[in-house]
Amino acid sequence: MTDAATDLRRHLGMLLGQGRAADAVALLTTRSQAGDAAAQYELGLWRLYGQCVERDPSAALDLFRDAAAQHHPEAVAAEIALLGNGMAGTVDPLAAQARVAALAASDPFYRHQQDLLEQIAAAPLPPAEVLSVDPDIRFYSDFLPPALCDHVMEAARARLAPSFVIDPVSRQRVPHPVRTSHGANFGPVDEDCIINAINRRIAAVTGTDWRAGEMLHVLRYTPGQQYRLHHDGLPNVSNQRQWTAIVYLNHGFDGGATDFPLLGLDVAPRRGGLLVFANTHGDGAIDPRTRHEGKPVDTGEKWVATRWIRTRPWSPWDEAPAR
Ligand SMILES: O=C(O)CCC(=O)C(=O)O
Ligand SMILES: [Fe+2]
Known part of the structure; x- marks a missing residue:
């Protein structure tokens, strides 16, 4: 400035x-x-x-x-x-x-972005590996090239702040032991063309409308940090979080699996992989079976980028941010 x-x-x-x-x-x-x-x-x-x-x-x-x-x-x-x-x-x-x-042409910052855009455009859409048919849970290996994973982490790093939850009584954002990570949103003016391309790629593999996705949200967990058992569905909203898409951004840590205890399913994070799961039944009602947790990280740092995908197009001004 x-x-x-x-x-x-x-x-x-x-x-x-x-x-x-x-x-x-x-x-x-x-x-x-x-x-x-x-x-x-x-x-x-x-x-x-x-x-x-x-x-x-x-x-x-x-x-x-x-x-x-x-x-x-x-x-x-x-x-x-x-x-x-x-x-x-x-x-x-x-x-x-x-x-x-x-x-x-003249700015190295944008030359790097241009290079990353070309990499993501050239990367084929990976096939789905079905982890569960009902509820629908899928994994896509090599969804995001390594240089793009690095970009997401670097772009989020400066804005990381302690994660919070919305207190149901006061409606205030408060820290809570359910979620001890640090997080950052790519808000409306933070979404550079790489993040935008990633959001559109998530829409392409999930067959959803790119406008239905919330802002991409990055989480960083250090040793001992975790995201305890929870469900991504929201109370009292008309436009529910139908899907969750989680990109694993890095490797070099132990622990931190994404666990679905009601299904006996444990997903080991793999850099560049994308995990997609349904939060709702076909009729739009919450499906409690996809309750999940980010297990504690034992050593190293774990980074993920989550996109919660609504049933219909969504904008940050439709409702107060939920988390
Ligand atoms: O970090 C994880 O493995 C889970 C993250 C998660 O549950 C979420 O972002 O909704
Ligand atoms: Fe979650």
Whole structure:
């Protein structure tokens, strides 16, 4: 971030701290209309998330475009992310990939992304290994090439935070011993074209609509950490998590199997492999048999990326995040 952008953030923080949200919005609006890329980017985020202003995703995309035209790096990334995932209303993954290809000519960061995109495009879709017919549980070996597994871990690393659960009474996010890992979401502006391509590949092998997937969620477990017995279905939602897709991102650890104790099934993590299982019966009701756990890791670190796939297209603004 430039000094001017840091100053802007500090100034906004001060105004918000004093309860002067209207002044903060006025400042951002004036500066972005004057062509200040940092202000355009910030106001774009506020428009996207509805912070202090009415949520307006297409106005957000326009603001990111204006800032990106001035080579504001985060705005360039946000524009590419939103074109790929359609969360600002316009979906144009080919335009997003064309932006990456153009940037790759002069920017090593995007050259690497371009290289990874070519690798995933060239990797054949692996066949399913059926672990259970009913409930439906499948494993796909070599779903994700190693360099892409590395990219997911590196891209998530900076945002990892202790995992939480939603307290059913307070509805607040709280830490809980059921889940001692660290986690990170690839939110609407974090989903680079590689993550977008992975999400679409998960949709392709599962035969689901790519828009039905939640944001890809990375979990990192260190020794002793685990995800105790749970079910991925959610209480009181109309658009249920029909499927769970888990990509195992690394090797070099002991323990950490994904266990389905009611089925006597233990899945050993294999780097690049994808585990897919049904959380619901055909009629949409929760299938309790797919309760599962991430067993404690004994040595090393275990990394996974999970995509919970709903019955119908889903957006992060449809409901409060559940976990
Ligand atoms: O880490 C694992 O093996 C399980 C992860 C899991 O249950 C989930 O992400 O829903
Ligand atoms: Fe789970």
